Amino acid sequence: MTGNKTIQHIKILTGIACSLGVLILLWKLPDMLESTQSSRLLTVVEPCDLKQSDCKAKYDKKSISLNVSPSFIPSMAPLTFTVVLDNIQAKTVILELKGKEMFMGINKVQLSPLPDGITWKGTTELAVCVTGSMVWLASVLTYTDSTTEPHKATFEFESP
Template sequence: MQTTNRYHLLIALAVTCCGLLLVLLLGRHWLPANNTPLSVSPDCDISQQACTARDSQQAIALEILTRPVTSMVPLDIMVNLENIPAQNVTLNLQGVDMYMGIHQVALSPTTNPAQWQGELTLAICTTGEMRWQATVIAHHADKQTLANFEFSAR
């Protein structure tokens, strides 16, 4: 009876050690990424001009090149990064006042490693004008730097 208890204890200890080892080795993939949000000036209107979100060391600038910014028209976008060595950049687009889903656009690098480009199309809204939030996410190393830009479109 005592040998059986030791055997069960050893198995439980081995399973626990394997579980801890697995968490240590793979835990970084399950835990939320280290996010650094940048602040954008609230009076910058991305539908009219390029806007930049920054902190003391880095910046993300977003520009919608196609004007006017309207729904159901392909919009060319450009992102410029400052002191962010991004491996990839995505733009998440979602409605502010109305849930329209989350539209994710993978941006492509240009010949300039700090510049990324892409195209997005805004969904049409039955209320006429829609408020949108575009979140630019620069993925680098084991962290993400992000910036939120809001704008309106018809």
């Protein structure tokens, strides 16, 4: 009988320890997620109007700048996007374009590095919005390798 009671006590203690571990994880998880995500998410520096000049997003000493040409940003015409990285080493840079309020299809472009090692370029087009002007989100994602989360900066702009 004492063997069964010992096993019961071990099961109870194991259950309490697991429950305590889950509670601690649930309590600390938001802080853990926030600290890893905030170090990778760059905040846009205001004012930001891609039709007027480059836009920049920063976090600590890291920054991502975005430029588009032509600056009036027409739909259904080639657009060249230029990204400049500061204190971010990247092997791959992706530009994702999405409609802010309407799904406009998938538009992802892998940018090509220039010889300076900090500038990346790529060309794509915007779909035509039948309702008139469209607000777009341009997200720049920088990858150092396939195992780490990318640095990300999202810029908003309008196109006719």
